Amino acid sequence: MSGYFVVVDELDDWAPYFPSREVISFDQYLAKTDIPADQTVRILNFCRNKRALGRGYYCSLLAEARGHKVIPNISVLNDLRRKKLYTLKLEEVAKSIAKLKPAGNAAQVTFRVFLGECQQAEFAELAKSIFERFAAPVLEVTLEYDGQWSLEKVHTLSLKEISDEAEQEFLANTLEKFSNRLxxxxxxxxxxxxxxxxxxxxxxxxxxxxxxxxxxxxxxxxxxxxxxxxxxxxxxxxxxxxxxxxxxxxxxxxxxxxxxxxxxxxxxxxxxxxxxxxxRCTNKVYLADLLRTNKVPTPKTLLLSHTDKDSLQHAIDYLGLPIVLKIPDGAFSRGMYKATNMDELVDAMKKLSKTSALVLAQEFLYTEYDWRIGVLNNKPLYACRYFMVKGHWQIYRHDDGKKAATGGFETMPTYEVPQAVLEASLKACRLIGDGFYGVDVKQTKDGRVAVIEVNDNPSIDSSVEDKFLGQALYYEVMAEFLRRLESQ
Incomplete structure (x- = not known):
């Protein structure tokens, strides 16, 4: 049985469009009580009356009760019933509205949104933004102009209200793009x-x-x-x-x-x-405090918010020199500085303070390589050693206008990783969740282990992280997806 249905009041409503057995009437959907609960079913609700207790409303309500994915859902229908509710959710589209130019002498304009698209190019961005917040097959939007544009009304439309042939063709084309497999x-x-x-x-x-x-x-x-x-x-x-x-x-x-x-x-x-x-992973400030609070071994760390020399001197006294400075949301070694003296520390802090109120300062731990332990559902999956770029202190070196330079790497089975590195990695991941993570760990020559960060989106490149496991690495990740899908 098909997992896709377009539900209309009467099958005649679909007459202007290409026939499809996936198009069913409301009464037919009402009678479909034999669909297995574990089957994924998606519903596009084109029924006319979407007011409370109307057919369109009941179509979405029944779909949710049956565990089907429906557009529009009940929350959207309820929000669109009252202007006070939907205008609250549309505050984020104010930027799109502000970009609109005056429409001559028109004090009001109306346009229609067909599954996130509209025929008028000038409203394309706004149409998409509105659909993202109120997913419905067809919406009609009214704007008013009084020195600047404002949203007057948003409401759903049925197939019966789309009588213009050009609009019907546009809807058909949009449907085709929206759900190609249907x-x-x-x-x-x-x-x-x-x-x-x-x-x-x-x-x-x-x-x-x-x-x-x-x-x-x-x-x-x-x-x-x-x-x-x-x-x-x-x-x-x-x-x-x-x-x-x-x-x-x-x-x-x-x-x-x-x-x-x-x-x-x-x-x-x-x-x-x-x-x-x-x-939890993308903000290094949050992550550093999370790891410290839960006694996961990390480099000595401070959070800096000022560029005055007194607070920076305290950082030098506590962390020593050199000091590594990081912005909270940097990735792939971007937004990082190494300061070897007070002048460099002041200069780096001034640069980083322009983008973040807090800067992460850590002691510099020299190692020839960084460990990367891949963890899936709190179990080690792969292990790599990324070596520093020659003549540089990081595994990546970013030169303006050039491709980032990288050091070498070595991929190995997880059973060859030092136990202290594995234990620190798994302890850190348990604080984050049960997803797919890449833990960066340093291990000094004297055996000290320090977790640098946990990445929620670890690198998996061909012939690098998969060097040891090969295709099995990809299979394990997708098998975890299958396990979770089946457990639902």
Missing amino acids: WRKPKTRKHYRYDVAMLVNAEESMPPSDKKALNHFIKAADKLGINLETIGKRDYVRLAEYDGLFIRETTSIDHHTYRFAKKAEAEGMVVIDDPTSIL
């Missing part, structure tokens, strides 16, 4: 048990995984009966089509990766990196 499902398509989205950014200069590694993940998922599809930033509105989300793009809190993770979690999807892990 409208163009090849007859020979392999039957998958689950669909998982893999969020990537093809333009990222230093992505967590190269193209070969991404393909290895896709092949491993295929063997497990998982359809793993790559998606990008623009596919936010399509998340409800999937059962899981695998983020393979560098994460940050003030970033679309975090919004993707939050939405996926809200949809009840299996998600790695989960939003809690992103929150």
